[in-house]
Amino acid sequence: MRKRYPLLAGVAAIAVLALSACAPEAPPAATSTSTAKAGTDTLNIATTTDVVNYNPLVGNSRSDYWVSNLMYPHLLSMNEDGDRIPEVATDWGYVDETTGFYEIRDDMKWSDGEPLTAEDVAYTLNATKKDKPAGTLYGQLANMDSAEAVSKTRVEMKLSKPDASIVEGIGFWGNIVPQHVFEKAGSVAEFANDGSDGGWVSAGPFVLTKVQVGQSYTMDRVEDYPIVKGGTPIPAKVVYRVYPDVNAEILALQSGAVDAIANALPPAQVEQLKNTAGIKVEESTGLGYAHMTYNMDNPDLAKVEVRQALAHAADYDAIRKVVLQGQAVSTGSSPLMEVHGDYYDKSIKEYDFDVDKSRSLMEKAGYTADANGNFPVSFRLIYSLQDSVTSQWVQLVKDSAAKAGITIELQGTERNTYLAMTNAGDYDIYAGNFAIMEDPVTNMVLSYLPGGAINYTHVDDPELNDLINTASTSADEKERVKLMREAAQIVHEKVYDNIMYSQQLYFAHSDKWTGFVSKPSELLSIVNPVSLASASKTAK
Amino acid sequence: MSIALFVLRRLGRGVFTIWFAVTVTFLLLRLLPGDPALAVASPNMTEETRAALLTQYGLDQPLIIQYFIYLGRLVTGDLGTSFTQSIPVVDVLLQRLPWTLVLTASALVLTVLLGIPLGVLAASRRGKAMDRFVQILGVTGQSLFVPSVGIALLLLFGLWLRWLPIGGAYDDAVYGVAWYGSVLQHLLLPALSLTLIQLGSYVLTVRATLIDALGDDYVTLAKANGLSPRRILWKHALRNALLPATTLIGLQLGFLVGGAVLTETVFAYPGIGRGIYEAVTQLDFPVLQGAFLLLAVTVVVANMLTDIVYGFLDPRVKTA
C-alpha cells in the first residue's frame, strides 16, 4: 500500500513538516509576580472576522478596531449616553477660532517604556495628514493644517477655517500611535505594523503577542494602564478567537470555548440567549441609524411629493417590531437622535405609514395610476447583502410601496459592489446604516452639503447649506443646537433623508465573567479598553 | 520516447497551465466590476484618497502594462504586497498554508483508508444489497450540504457531548505531545466532513475499476489457476484498479485545497479557502492572484507527480 501511494505519503509528509514548524515551544516558567488585584485569568472573545490591518490609521474592519483600540489609545472616549469623556486627553477645546488644543495625561507609557507624550499625538496627526492613510481619522482632518506639541502634555492644532466639531471629532476617532515605532516605517499609509520587527508596542491595557491568522489573536496584559481603576488590567490575557459563522460563534459561547462575543447579536437571537442559562446579555445604546436616501438626480425623485409619497409608504413600526424584534427606536424620521441630547427635537414626528396619503401625493406630483392602481414609476433600491438586517427590511419596504402603487426593484449586492455603486450614484434609493453618528454637525456637513462624502441624496438646498455652514463654524453650542434643529426640520419636510430607526445593540457574555462596561455602538460595545481591563471572573 | 522527454513535456504543459490560470485570474479581477480602493478605505474618504490608493496599488496604469509588470515580477518570485494588509502576499499565504495542508492531507488519507475497503466490498458483492448500500452511502455523503452537517456535528460533539472543541486549529498554552493531541482534536470534525463529501466519488471509482479488472483475462487466468477469490481480489485486481484511483487523488488535491471554504467557515478552521473568500470580500487583488497561483501550482504538481508515478508503474503511458 505504501509503495502505491508516494503522492499521498508525500502530502502527509509535507503536512507533518509544516505542522512541526508551527509547533510552539513551551515558554520559560513565569517569574513575574502579578499585583494583588490583577488575576491570572484569560478572557476569550469571539469575533467573526480576522484582523485585516494592524495599523490603526489604516484598518477599517471591526476586528481591526477591537484589537488596535486595546493598544493605541484615543484622546477621547464616550460614556453610555454618548457624551465625549476623557481618555488620554484631560481637557480639550479652542484657543481661538482656528486653533484647537488637547491637554493630555502625563502618566501614560508605551509598553516598551517610552513615555506617551504630546509629541506622539502631534506626530500621529501630521503623519496622517501627510500620508493620507485609508482609515477614518484622515477624513476628520479636512480642516486641520498642522499639529504641534507645545509642551510635553499639550498639543495645538492650526485649522484652515473655523470648525466647531473638529476637536472632538479627531479626539474620538483618532488612535494615538507611537512615533518612535511608526516613524521608522516611512509612510504611515503603507506601514503594516504586523509585529514583524520585534512585536507590538502598546499604551493600552493589553498588547498583542501572538497571532494565528484565521484562529486567534492573543494579547497580554500591560501592567501599567493608569486609565483603569487600580492602574492594572485584571485579566492576564485577552484572546480574540475567529468564528466566521455566527452560529458556530454562539455554540462556542454556550460551550464555554469563549467568554464573550464582540459583535452585536442578531436581533432574533437576543431573547433566545437572554433565556439561556450561563449567558448574560448586555444592552448598549445605538449611536447610529439606518436610513434610506432618495437620489435626487433621478427626475422623479427630484420631486418632493414623490419622496414624501415613498416616505409614507413604509411601515416603520412593522420593521422595528418584526425585523429588529423591537430592539430599535424611532428617531422621528430625523437625523437628530435622542442620544444627541439637546439637539433632539421631540416635535419632529415619524412619517406615518399611510398608502392613501402616498397615492394622493403621487397624484399631486402629476402621476396617474393605471387600471391596476400602479403609478408609472419604478425605483431601484440598492443594499449590501452582508448587512443582514437591512437585507430583511428592504423586502418590507418593497411590499408596502407596492401597496401604494409604487414599484421598487431590489438590488442587493456584495458589499464592494454596493460601495462602488453608492460612490458612483448608481441607484435610485440607497438603503444602509451608519454605526456611529456621534456629532450632529459633522453628520450634517457630510450628509447634506453638496459634495459631502455621504450626501447620497445628492441634495443641494441653499437654505439648508446656509444653516449647516453657519453651524459648523459657530463656537456657541446653543446657536448650533438651534441651527441644527432648523436644518433637521427641512431635511424631514423635504425628505432629504429618511431615517428609519436607531438600533439598540445587545452583546452576550458568559456569567462567569462580570464587570464589563458597555458603551454605545458596536465598535466600543463591551470590548472597549476600559471594559476589558475591568472585567473579572465572578467569585465562585 | 525517452523518460526525460516525457517528463520535460509534462513540465512544459504544467508551466503553460499555470500561466493560463494566472492570466484568467488577472483578467477576471480587472475586467469585472469592483473598486479595491473602496473596499479598503472608510466610506467617507475623499476622491483624492481614492486616487492615491489606486496609484499606490498600481491600478492607475493601462491594463496591458499592469499585466506585464505583474508577469515580470512573478518570474522573479515577487507576488506583490497585499492591498489591505500591507504585507507581502507570500506571508499572507504562508500563514494559512500549513493548516490547509494538514486538513487536506488528513482528509485524503481518511478518504483512501475508508474508500478502498468500501470500494472492494462493493465490487466483491456486485449487485447485492451490500453493493447498493455502499453506493448509496457514498453518494449520500457527497449530496449533503456541508454547513448544515457542520453545525449539527458541532452541536452534538462540541456542545452536548463536549468531546471535541469548537473552532480553531489548536489550543493555546499546550505544548509538546499534548499540542499534537489538541491539533488532532480540532482536526477531526472538519477532516471528517471534508472526507464525507469526497468519499463517494472515490469509492465509486475504486468499485468501477475493480469490476473492470475482475473481468480481465489475467483474473480469469488466475481463477483458472485455482487462486482463492480473496487473493485475486486484494492482490491482483486491486493493484490494477488503484491506478485510476491514484489519478483521482491527484485531481482532488486541487479541488480540496480551494474547495474547503464552507468547511473552514463553519468549523472556524484557519485554512486558505476561507482566506480566498475573505480576500474576495476585500477585493485584495494581489492576495487573490497569489492564492490562485498557489492553487494552480498545487493542481499541476499533483497531476505531474501522478503522471510520473503512473508512468513508472505502467509503461504504456509513456508513449501516450
Next chain:
Amino acid sequence: MTAPIPEAALEPIPEPIATGGSRASRATWRAFRKQPLGLLSLAILGILILISIAAPLLAPYPASYGTDVLKPPGGGYPLGTDALGRDLWGEIVWGTQQSVLVAVAASAIAIAFGTLVAVLGAYIPKLDAVIGVVVDLTLSLPVLPLMILVAALVGPSTSTIILVVAAFSWPEVTRIVRSQALAVVKLPYIDAARLMTRNHLWIIGRHVVPAVAPVIVVSVVVTASRAVLSAAGLAFLGLGDPTTWSWGRILYEAQASGAMVSAWWLTLFPSLAILALVLSATLLSIAYNDARNPRNHDR
C-alpha cells in the same frame, strides 16, 4: 459544495454505440424498470419537478413578514416559521422552483455548449487538438474559488448563478462526450454517411449526436445536481439571489440570523430538500448507467 463528479458514473460504456437505437433503449428501459432505487429516484425527481410547477397551488408566495416569529413546526405552520415569521413550507415550495430552474438551466447550457464543442472537435480533427488543450486548462482551474470571485464581482442573481455554474461545468461535459464521440466518428457507418452526403450538420445531427446521447443523459443529471449544490453554497456565502426564494437563501437567512441551531427546522428542511434532489439525481444516473450496460440486460 462541488464535489467532483463520480467518475464511475460517467465512464463511457462502448457497447451500445453501434447497436440499433430503439432496440437498445427498449432493453435499457426493461433493465431500468427492474431497479427499485432508480425508479424511486425517478419518482422523487418527478415529485420535485411537479412541486416546482404546481407551487402556486401548494402554498401562497411567502409574505414579507408575519407575526409568529421562529415558531417550530406544528400548529398552522407544517414546517414552522423563520426569523421574520414567514411560513417555511411556502419558502421551500417556492424555493424548489428556483433550485430546479438553476439545475435545469445550468446543465442545459453546459450540456449544449459542451456537447457542441466535443462533437465539433471529434468531427473536425484540426479543432480537436485545440479543444483538448482548452478543456484540460479549464479543468485545472480552481472552480469553487473562481465561482465565488465571479459571483461576488458580477453581482448575485439567478442568471449569474446559472451562467457561472454553466461556465465552469461545460469542460467536464466536453471531456466525457468527446471521448465517446471520437470513438463514434471512427466507425464505418459514419464514413459511409460521409460518402452519401456533404451535409455535415445532417451527419452530426443524425448519427453522431444520437450515438453520444446516453453519455449526455448521464452528464445532464450530474451537472444538474452539481449546480444545485453550488448554488446553495454560493447562497450560503451570501452570494445567492436575495430576491428569489431558493433553498440556499433559506439556509443563508437562517445562518445570518444566527438561528441555525436554535431553530433547527430552518436548517433541517432545506438541507433535506437539497439532499433529496442531488441524491436522487445521482442515483438515477448510476441506475441508468447500469441499465444501459448490456452485461446487465439479461439479468
